[in-house]
Amino acid sequence: MNCEEYWNEIAGPEPAEDFDAHLAACPACAARWAAGRPVAASLRLLAAEMKHVSAPPRVEAHLVRAYRERFRRHVPPAREVRRWWAVAAAVLLVAGALWIGMRQPAPPLVAANSGFAAAAGSEEEDTAFVPLPNAAGSPQDDDVDLVRVELPRSAITALGVAASDDGDAESVEAEVLVGPDGMARAVRFLN
Amino acid sequence: MKAPESDHQLFERLRAGQEQAFVALYHRRQPALYRFALQMSGSAPVAEDITQEVFLALLREECGYDPGRGSLVAYLFGIARKLLLRQFERRRSDVPVDAGAEEGRFAEPVDASDPLADLACRERVEALRRAVISLPRRYREVVVLCDLEEVDYAEAAAALGCPIGTVRSRLHRARLLLAEKLREERHGSASVPAWKAARCAI
Numbered sequence: 001m002n003c004e005e006y007w008n009e010i011a012g013p014e015p016a017e018d019f020d021a022h023l024a025a026c027p028a029c030a031a032r033w034a035a036g037r038p039v040a041a042s043l044r045l046l047a048a049e050m051k052h053v054s055a056p057p058r059v060e061a062h063l064v065r066a067y068r069e070r071f072r073r074h075v076p077p078a079r080e081v082r083r084w085w086a087v088a089a090a091v092l093l094v095a096g097a098l099w100i101g102m103r104q105p106a107p108p109l110v111a112a113n114s115g116f117a118a119a120a121g122s123e124e125e126d127t128a129f130v131p132l133p134n135a136a137g138s139p140q141d142d143d144v145d146l147v148r149v150e151l152p153r154s155a156i157t158a159l160g161v162a163a164s165d166d167g168d169a170e171s172v173e174a175e176v177l178v179g180p181d182g183m184a185r186a187v188r189f190l191n
Numbered sequence: 192m193k194a195p196e197s198d199h200q201l202f203e204r205l206r207a208g209q210e211q212a213f214v215a216l217y218h219r220r221q222p223a224l225y226r227f228a229l230q231m232s233g234s235a236p237v238a239e240d241i242t243q244e245v246f247l248a249l250l251r252e253e254c255g256y257d258p259g260r261g262s263l264v265a266y267l268f269g270i271a272r273k274l275l276l277r278q279f280e281r282r283r284s285d286v287p288v289d290a291g292a293e294e295g296r297f298a299e300p301v302d303a304s305d306p307l308a309d310l311a312c313r314e315r316v317e318a319l320r321r322a323v324i325s326l327p328r329r330y331r332e333v334v335v336l337c338d339l340e341e342v343d344y345a346e347a348a349a350a351l352g353c354p355i356g357t358v359r360s361r362l363h364r365a366r367l368l369l370a371e372k373l374r375e376e377r378h379g380s381a382s383v384p385a386w387k388a389a390r391c392a393i
Contacts, residue, residue: 032367045319046319049316053225054222059242067210136381
C-alpha cells in the first residue's frame with residue numbers, strides 16, 4: 001500500500017488495524033496522522049456543543065403555511081365524501097322546508113293598513129301591503145322603514161298572494177316595512 | 192413497537208398531501224440542515240433562509256428527488272449546498288467577516304460544573320469554530336458534513352457530487368489545515384507543520 005492509497009482509504013477519525021502497518025513504516029504519514037488526531041477529537045466536542053442548535057420556530061410556521069397553500073385543493077378522499085354528504089343533507093332540508101311551507105293553507109288577504117299604505121307612498125302600488133304572520137301590531141307611520149328587496153317568486157304564493165303568470169323571472173321586487181325593533185311587519189310585491 | 196417511517200415513506204406521504212408527514216420530516220432533518228448552513232455561512236439569517244428554501248423545494252411540482260440516485264438526506268444537503276454556493280456568489284465572499292457575532296451563533300457552555308475547565312474548553316471550541324469557518328469552502332463542507340453532522344461518506348459524496356475517495360482525502364486535508372490554523376492561533380506565528388517537514392519514504 002502506498003501513501004496515496006492509504007490516505008484515500010483511511011481518512012476516518014480512527015485508523016483500522018490493517019492500516020497500522022503503513023503508519024509504522026512511513027514517518028511522514030505517521031506525522032500527518034498525529035497532526036490530524038487532536039483536531040478530530042476537538043471537532044467531536046464542537047459537534048456535541050452544536051447538537052441542540054436548530055432553526056427557530058418561525059421557519060416551521062412559514063413552511064406549514066406554504067404547505068397548506070400548496071396542497072389546499074388536495075382534500076383527503078374521506079373528508080371530501082363527508083363534506084359532500086353534508087351539502088346534500090343541507091339541500092334536502094331546505095327543499096323539505098319549502099315544500100312544507102307551500103302546502104300550508106294561505107292566510108286570508110288583509111286589506112292594507114292605512115299606516116302601512118301611507119308609509120309606502122310609492123307609485124308602484126301593484127298590490128297592497130300584506131302583514132307578515134306573527135308581526136307585531138301596526139307601527140306608527142314614522143316608526144317604520146321601507147326597504148326594497150328581491151324575493152323568490154315562491155314567496156308570493158307562500159304568503160297567499162296569487163302570482164301572475166306573465167314574466168319568467170325567478171324573483172320579484174318587493175317592499176318590506178321594517179319596525180323600529182328591526183322586525184319585518186308587512187310586505188308588498190311590486191311586479 | 193412500530194418502526195419509524197423512512198425518509199422516503201415520509202416524502203411519499205407529504206407529496207400526497209399529508210401535512211403530518213411533512214412536519215415529521217422537517218423535525219427529523221431540519222436541525223442538521225440548519226447547522227450545516229450555519230457552519231458554512233456563519234450567519235443565522237442565511238441558515239434560516241437556506242433551511243426554508245430546502246423544504247420549500249420538496250413542495251414544488253418539479254421536485255427533483257430521485258430515490259434511485261441517492262438518499263433523501265443527501266438530496267436535501269445537496270440542495271442546501273447549491274443554495275449556499277449561490278449565496279456565496281452573490282456576496283462575492285466565501286468567508287464572513289464576523290460570523291460569531293450573529294444571533295444564534297454561540298452555544299451554551301459545555302460544562303458548568305468546573306468554570307476553569309469550561310472556559311478552556313469553550314476557548315478551544317471557539318478557536319476551532321473560527322478555524323472551521325475560515326477553511327476554503329471545499330474543505331469546510333466536508334468537515335461540517337462528515338465531522339460535525341456525522342453524515343456518512345457515501346451520502347456526503349452524493350450531496351457534494353464527488354467520489355467517496357475525494358471526500359476522504361479532502362476531509363483529512365481539512366483536519367490538517369485546521370490543526371495548522373489552531374497552532375498558528377496558539378503560537379501567533381506560522382510554523383511549519385511536522386508532517387510537512389518529513390518526507391514520505393513509502
